[in-house]
Amino acid sequence: MTGKRLAEERIQQMIASDPDAPEATDDQIAQVRPFDETFPALAAAMRKPTGGRPKSKNPKVAVSLRLDQDVVARFKASGPKWQTRMNNVLRKAMGP
Secondary structure, X not given: OOHXXXXXXXXXXXXXXXXXXXXXXXXXXXXXXXXXXXXXXXXXXHOOOOOOOOOOOOOOOOOOOOOOHHHHHXXXXXXXXXXXXXXXXXXXXXXX
């Protein structure tokens, strides 16, 4: 026998030996329905509201910027929201 055939036989033996996870029959597969058709209320509750998160009045701009490692390390060491603090320092340096 080829290696592929032996592997397939081993897989089938493992499936047959597991009483907690029997292979689905053709009849069971024929009865399968989409989740949202079977559990419409649960599916609706799991969906994100249309439109996503609210739009910001002042959206941020993604940039690629090379900074010295010690500068980034100092801001990161100050904890969460370090990017916001860095933005505030830049805004203050910008002046009126």
